[in-house]
Ligand SMILES: Nc1nc2c(ncn2[C@@H]2O[C@H](COP(=O)(O)OP(=O)(O)OP(=O)(O)O)[C@@H](O)[C@H]2O)c(=O)[nH]1
C-alpha cells in the first residue's frame with residue numbers, strides 16, 4: 279500500500295562533494311635513487327542531481343532525509359594514482375518538482391518530464407598532484423593543489439502536480455467520484471466535506487489509447503485563496519493544468535450552483551488570473567437527485583449557459599461520456615499549440631435539447 283502521507287514542499291541542505299586533494303608524493307623505490315614527484319590528482323566531487331520519477335508521488339523522501347550530500351572525491355596518491363570521483367547523489371522526486379534557493383528565494387529550475395534531470399549543485403574539481411608541477415628548473419616540486427569545494431546551499435522544493443485538467447469544486451461536490459469514474463484512480467469518496475486531503479492524479483484512457491491526466495484536489499471554499507480551509511495550498515497543484523473542470527453539486531440547497539460557480543471562479547482568479555482564463559468545463563453533478571433536476575433550469579438561467587449534466591450515482595452514469603469527450607476536445611492541440619475556447623463561445627443561454635459535439639463545446643466553454 280502506498281503511503282498516505284503527502285508532502286508537497288520540503289527544505290533540504292544540498293551539498294555537492296568536495297574534490298579530492300592532489301597528492302604531493304615522491305617516488306620511493308629501492309632501485310631508483312632519485313625518485314621524482316608522483317602525486318596523482320584528486321577525484322572530482324559528486325554532483326547533487328534532481329530527477330523526475332513517476333515512482334515518487336510526494337516529496338516525502340526529501341522531507342525525512344533533508345541532507346542531500348553527494349560523495350567527496352578521493353585524494354590522489356603516490357604512483358600517479360588518480361583518486362576516485364565522488365558518486366553523484368541522484369534524488370528522485372515527483373514530476374513537477376520545482377527548486378528554489380531557500381535563502382534568496384531564487385528559482386533554480388524544475389523537473390517535469392519523467393527522467394528529466396537537473397544538476398542542483400556541482401561537485402568540486404579534483405586537485406592536482408605534484409606531477410603537474412615538475413619542470414626543468416624544479417625537479418622536486420612539493421606543490422600540489424587541493425580539491426575544490428562542492429557547491430552548497432539550502433534548497434526549497436515545491437511540488438506542482440502535472441495534469442492536463444484540474445477538478446475544482448466545493449467540498450462534497452463529487453470531484454473524487456468523477457475522477458474514479460473517469461480513470462483507474464481510487465480516491466476516497468464519502469458523503470462529508472474534505473474527504474480528499476491531498477491531490478491525486480488519474481489518467482483517462484481513450485479507445486484510441488490517447489490519454490490525459492486529471493487532478494483531483496481538496497474542495498475549495500470561499501476565502502480559500504486567502505487561506506481558508508485547505509484550498510490555497512492545493513490550488514497550486516492545478517496551476518499547471520491546461521484546463522479546469524468546475525464540478526457543481528446541483529442538489530446542494532444551501533449553495534446554489536450559480537453561487538458556487540461564482541465563488542470558485544473568484545477564488546481561482548485571485549489565486550492566479552491566468553489560471554482563471556484557461557478553458558473551462560462546467561459540470562452540473564448529482565442530476566439523479568430530484569432537487570437537482572428541479573433547480574437546473576433556474577441555475578442555467580442565472581449562470582447564462584447550460585452546464586453539462588452529469589449523474590455519477592445513477593445507472594450507467596449518464597453524462598460521463600460527454601464529459602470524457604469534452605475533455606478530449608478541449609485538450610486537442612490547436613494550431614497555436616494551446617487549447618483555446620472557441621471564438622464564438624456564447625455568453626447567453628443555449629438550447630440543449632440534443633447534445634451534439636458542437637453544442638457541447640458551445641455550452642461548456644466560457645470565454646474568459
Ligand atoms: N446522488 C449523487 N451523489 C453523488 C454523485 N456524485 C457524487 N456523489 C456523492 O457525493 C458525496 C461526495 O462525493 P466525493 O466524490 O467524495 O466529493 P468531493 O468533491 O471529492 O469531496 P471533497 O473531497 O470533500 O472535496 C459522496 O457521498 C458521493 O457518493 C451523483 O452524481 N449523484
Ligand SMILES: [Mg+2]
Nearest residue numbers: 453454473474
Ligand atoms: Mg474528494
